[in-house]
Amino acid sequence: MNNRKKHIQKKGGNAPVKPTQQESSMSDRDRNMALLAGVCVIIFICFHYTLDNQFLNWDDWIYVTKDKYITSFTAASFNSILFHDITLNYYHPLTMLSLAVNYQFSQLNPGGYYFTNVLLHILNAILVFYFVKNINGSNG
Numbered sequence: 001m002n003n004r005k006k007h008i009q010k011k012g013g014n015a016p017v018k019p020t021q022q023e024s025s026m027s028d029r030d031r032n033m034a035l036l037a038g039v040c041v042i043i044f045i046c047f048h049y050t051l052d053n054q055f056l057n058w059d060d061w062i063y064v065t066k067d068k069y070i071t072s073f074t075a076a077s078f079n080s081i082l083f084h085d086i087t088l089n090y091y092h093p094l095t096m097l098s099l100a101v102n103y104q105f106s107q108l109n110p111g112g113y114y115f116t117n118v119l120l121h122i123l124n125a126i127l128v129f130y131f132v133k134n135i136n137g138s139n140g
Contacts, residue, residue: 032133043125047118050114051111063095064099064113067086069100070099098116
């Protein structure tokens with residue numbers, strides 16, 4: 001006689017139960033916000049050195065320091081910025097509009113322009129984050 005007992009699994013509940021994972025203390029939304037905040041901090045760390053830079057002698061005089069449409073932000077200059085090539089170089093109305101608005105806040109202080117640039121980099125990273133998240137179909 002065989003002393004070994006055959007293990008017969010009964011239907012209905014004797015199957016081994018896998019231990020459940022502990023619930024994470026952070027929700028998907030919180031995790032995404034933490035990741036996004038980390039990316040924003042990294043971008044600021046990478047670009048904060050530009051805040052002490054000066055204007056360049058390359059093309060800043062065309063776009064900021066000597067541009068009459070940027071320095072005198074009136075309705076007529078607003079119209080020219082949006083619908084004409086005011087630099088006789090390239091037509092880029094959003095850039096010129098951004099520079100005109102920036103001039104109203106920081107005049108010829110280059111730090112204000114560089115700070116706006118850093119903020120635009122951070123905004124772009126946020127948009128890319130949500131774009132990739134949307135493509136992946138992630139709802140959290």
